[in-house]
Amino acid sequence: MAYQFTAANSRYLSTTSTPTTAAPFTISCWGNLPSLAGVQSLVSIESGNSNDIFLLYTFSGTQLAFFTQRQGGSFGDTGGGFTFSANTWFNAIAVERAVDSRSLYLNGGTAIGGSQVTNTTNTGAPAVSRIAIGARYYSGSLGGYANGLIAEVGIWNVELTESERVSLARGMTCDKVRPESLVFYAPLVRNLIDQKGGLAITNNNAATVANHTRVYA
Amino acid sequence: MIASNILQNGVGTFCTFTPRENQPPATAFATLDTRNSIAVLDFDDTTIENSVFLDVIPQFAILSSGLKIRLIWAATTATTGNCVWQVALERMTTDIDANSFDTAESATAATSGTSGIPNYTEITLTTIDSVTAGDGFRLKVTRNATSASDTMTGDAELIAVEVRSAA
Numbered sequence: 001m002a003y004q005f006t007a008a009n010s011r012y013l014s015t016t017s018t019p020t021t022a023a024p025f026t027i028s029c030w031g032n033l034p035s036l037a038g039v040q041s042l043v044s045i046e047s048g049n050s051n052d053i054f055l056l057y058t059f060s061g062t063q064l065a066f067f068t069q070r071q072g073g074s075f076g077d078t079g080g081g082f083t084f085s086a087n088t089w090f091n092a093i094a095v096e097r098a099v100d101s102r103s104l105y106l107n108g109g110t111a112i113g114g115s116q117v118t119n120t121t122n123t124g125a126p127a128v129s130r131i132a133i134g135a136r137y138y139s140g141s142l143g144g145y146a147n148g149l150i151a152e153v154g155i156w157n158v159e160l161t162e163s164e165r166v167s168l169a170r171g172m173t174c175d176k177v178r179p180e181s182l183v184f185y186a187p188l189v190r191n192l193i194d195q196k197g198g199l200a201i202t203n204n205n206a207a208t209v210a211n212h213t214r215v216y217a
Numbered sequence: 218m219i220a221s222n223i224l225q226n227g228v229g230t231f232c233t234f235t236p237r238e239n240q241p242p243a244t245a246f247a248t249l250d251t252r253n254s255i256a257v258l259d260f261d262d263t264t265i266e267n268s269v270f271l272d273v274i275p276q277f278a279i280l281s282s283g284l285k286i287r288l289i290w291a292a293t294t295a296t297t298g299n300c301v302w303q304v305a306l307e308r309m310t311t312d313i314d315a316n317s318f319d320t321a322e323s324a325t326a327a328t329s330g331t332s333g334i335p336n337y338t339e340i341t342l343t344t345i346d347s348v349t350a351g352d353g354f355r356l357k358v359t360r361n362a363t364s365a366s367d368t369m370t371g372d373a374e375l376i377a378v379e380v381r382s383a384a
Contacts, residue, residue, distance in 0.1 A: 001250045001259075171241070190251045211259065212248040217237040
């Protein structure tokens with residue numbers, strides 16, 4: 001069972017700490033959004049009280065992007081460049097490889113017919129302290145709530161290779177991909193458990209369960 | 218993890234499968250869930266969904282009467298109604314880039330009147346795609362939710378599958 005988020009109810013999941021605070025790292029998740037309108041946050045590694053953030057999100061109806069900003073500094077945003085469809089599970093992988101380089105991969109990237117984009121803005125290193133799923137703290141408030149399903153959230157403290165990204169996009173669960181570097185893994189199969197780092201995950205405003213994405217468990 | 222086979226004189230349990238061994242099809246797949254921390258596969262009650270498992274027929278297996286496929290399952294919430302299960306087998310000796318499952322067999326099974334009590338449903342499968350000992354095979358388990366005989370409301374949760382000799 002994936003988790004279903006409803007923006008109108010401000011539903012999201014969060015932790016009070018994060019196992020990774022700086023590059024290099026990789027975020028992977030699966031999303032399925034019936035409506036692609038507005039800014040919808042998938043996974044955020046953030047401070048929770050400033051604009052220090054690494055954010056995997058959607059915007060402008062059909063665009064997927066990865067955004068990095070240090071409070072008071074420049075932001076780096078992969079921008080759109082590629083689109084995805086409503087009511088269809090997609091895999092999104094964000095890589096922060098350095099303060100001046102980040103990439104976003106949709107459905108495995110170009111290696112298997114997906115899409116990918118890279119941004120090289122030097123943002124400096126954001127000061128982050130927690131993980132949010134389905135929302136983000138930015139510009140003084142919590143918002144960017146997701147409307148839809150999110151599942152299989154994994155964070156590694158390395159940049160995964162192309163083959164590893166392809167494995168994830170083809171449905172392998174996060175724990176099967178370079179497990180020694182996996183630092184956070186929330187399958188979101190009904191139970192809220194970080195199977196790797198043991199972080200407590202809080203369900204804010206009663207996000208509900210829904211049909212899971214296709215995985216090789 | 219694939220359990221060890223238990224055979225005596227070529228009959229008995231050939232293999233067992235649990236939800237985490239599912240190799241889901243690209244579409245219309247049963248979805249992973251948990252119930253009391255037990256991994257299950259959810260099959261919808263309005264849309265036909267499938268799960269697929271892969272193993273090898275053990276040495277000395279007697280297949281002359283086909284196979285018996287035993288499904289252990291529970292209703293998510295229902296305590297009445299029937300669930301229509303189908304099983305089909307594919308012998309892995311042809312091009313694996315295309316599916317080639319043999320004719321499916323079905324069983325209509327009533328769910329337990331007590332929520333949470335697992336049901337045991339056995340289906341005899343004689344159309345086993347001419348599989349022999351040592352062959353790789355795939356077993357597809359389907360809930361035919363669009364059948365008029367499938368009257369159970371809500372998801373069916375598949376807990377385990379046993380493949381045994383029908384002899």
